[in-house]
Amino acid sequence: MRRQDLETMDFEELWILHEELTKVLVEKIKTEKVQLERRLAQLSQRRGDIGGATGMAAPRKYPKVKPKYRNPAAPNETWSGRGKHPRWLAAALKAGHRIEEFKIEGAEDSLAGEKTGGKRS
Incomplete structure (x- = not known):
């Protein structure tokens, strides 16, 4: 047409x-x-149905990590120290605070197991 x-x-x-x-x-x-x-x-x-119908492998399951840092203004907001900084922490760091100020008492160092030769899961 x-x-x-x-x-x-x-x-x-x-x-x-x-x-x-x-x-x-x-x-x-x-x-x-x-x-x-x-x-x-x-x-x-x-393909022998490797990885299901999409042919992709299932994502690796990572173990749950305990929080290492806490927002003092909102104690329910925590961060494990992995990945991108949460907004509250990024703003505090930009304002001149140091990350050590937000460390949770008794929280393990994220690299402690690796430094002492501990097993990684």
């Missing part, structure tokens, strides 16, 4: 065309999805 033909159609005709196109697209998308799911199942069976 030419662009000129579309421009000469009135609103009702265009809307009917839109609905027909939508129905056709929905059916084509469903058909495509079924075909892709079949193909994925075939590939998964060939």
Whole structure:
């Protein structure tokens, strides 16, 4: 269909065309999805179903880590010392505080096990 033909159609005709196109697209998308799911199942069976249907390995489970730092303004906000600094700590450090000020009494040093040759899990 030419662009000129579309421009000469009135609103009702265009809307009917839109609905027909939508129905056709929905059916084509469903058909495509079924075909892709079949193909994925075939590939998964060939690989021996390693890592499930996606073919990816499951993420490694890390052990729970005890918190080492606490926000004095909101004691329920803690940080284990791993990953990115939480916002409250980043703001405090930017304001001139030192990280040692937020250390929880009795919390282990995160590298203590590695320094003494301790086992890592």
